[in-house]
Amino acid sequence: MPIQPTAKIWHNGNLIPWDKAQIHVMSHVVHYGSSVFEGLRCYGQPSGAAVFRLPEHMQRLLDSAKIYRMPMAYSLDQLSTAVVEVIEANGIAPCYIRPIAFRGYGEIGVNPKHSPVDVYIANFPWGKYVPGDAADVCISSWNRSAPNTTPSLAKAGGNYLNSQLIRMEADVNGYVEGIALDVNGYLSEGSGENLFIVRNGVIYTTPLANSVLSGITRDSILTLARHFGMPVVEQAMPRELLYIADEVFFTGTAAEVTPIRSVDRITIADGNPGPITRQLADEFIGIANGLRPDRYGWLTPVNVNVEQPVSV
Numbered sequence: 001m002p003i004q005p006t007a008k009i010w011h012n013g014n015l016i017p018w019d020k021a022q023i024h025v026m027s028h029v030v031h032y033g034s035s036v037f038e039g040l041r042c043y044g045q046p047s048g049a050a051v052f053r054l055p056e057h058m059q060r061l062l063d064s065a066k067i068y069r070m071p072m073a074y075s076l077d078q079l080s081t082a083v084v085e086v087i088e089a090n091g092i093a094p095c096y097i098r099p100i101a102f103r104g105y106g107e108i109g110v111n112p113k114h115s116p117v118d119v120y121i122a123n124f125p126w127g128k129y130v131p132g133d134a135a136d137v138c139i140s141s142w143n144r145s146a147p148n149t150t151p152s153l154a155k156a157g158g159n160y161l162n163s164q165l166i167r168m169e170a171d172v173n174g175y176v177e178g179i180a181l182d183v184n185g186y187l188s189e190g191s192g193e194n195l196f197i198v199r200n201g202v203i204y205t206t207p208l209a210n211s212v213l214s215g216i217t218r219d220s221i222l223t224l225a226r227h228f229g230m231p232v233v234e235q236a237m238p239r240e241l242l243y244i245a246d247e248v249f250f251t252g253t254a255a256e257v258t259p260i261r262s263v264d265r266i267t268i269a270d271g272n273p274g275p276i277t278r279q280l281a282d283e284f285i286g287i288a289n290g291l292r293p294d295r296y297g298w299l300t301p302v303n304v305n306v307e308q309p310v311s312v
């Protein structure tokens, strides 16, 4: 789906016109992938709109920058305020928000130290990421990056070269998404989603040691599962556990909670989203849309008129 332009983009403290948010072709990031970024969603509420887990996302942006020794001129509060500012300036909600920091125009060598850091925040309408009600996925022939190569806890542009290979391979083979194994052959994650398995009433997800991003939706689902008293285990898992699972689902800001119907053309249980997946997805979306109590303070309100407010 093509990006729908909005009026303004936040750039280093100022709101600039969408079309003016341009960089030079010799910018460091174009050649060496030196960016860190975030993806957030702003949800419609019964009255108004709210950003989901804003400080957690902006903290992860700062963490990603720190891992890459990228000095950030803006604090957590400043970045969080900037997200609200750009959404309110554009007056668009629900929306997806894409903050990005990168090494700009400076020197051509690999060392990024002498290329300035630029920060931009854009927002735009963006609906469903994984098409359909449930996903038919495959195991990718591409592994996730091994530890001690590119760090998976940093949400860095360069990591998405690996993700692109996973996603394209899935696509050409007729799947909507691929699941990568880690360097040791254990389950890791999707090209842009964390992975959950339910078996015999226990919820499993892959731990951070298996080359996954520390997903904020993953954390939200773990929190909700514990709230419901569901047993939760973070452990390394073999590929075949997927085939014999009762339920499998992805989590992510873009993907939200996406049930998985089949893996490698093997149907998961009866092929329908299972009860645990549905309960967690309903609670997650209910909180995001302001229809269920925001017990954890996950919502930051923004002052935007939503055309079709979520009905109670």
Ligand code: PMP
Residues within 6 Å of the ligand: 039, 163, 189, 190, 191, 192, 193, 194, 212, 213, 214, 215, 216, 217, 218, 251, 252, 253, 254
């Ligand atoms: N893994 C990868 C590789 C991702 O790109 C994403 C999306 N940011 C996720 C997991 C899910 O993370 P989150 O729930 O924070 O969006």
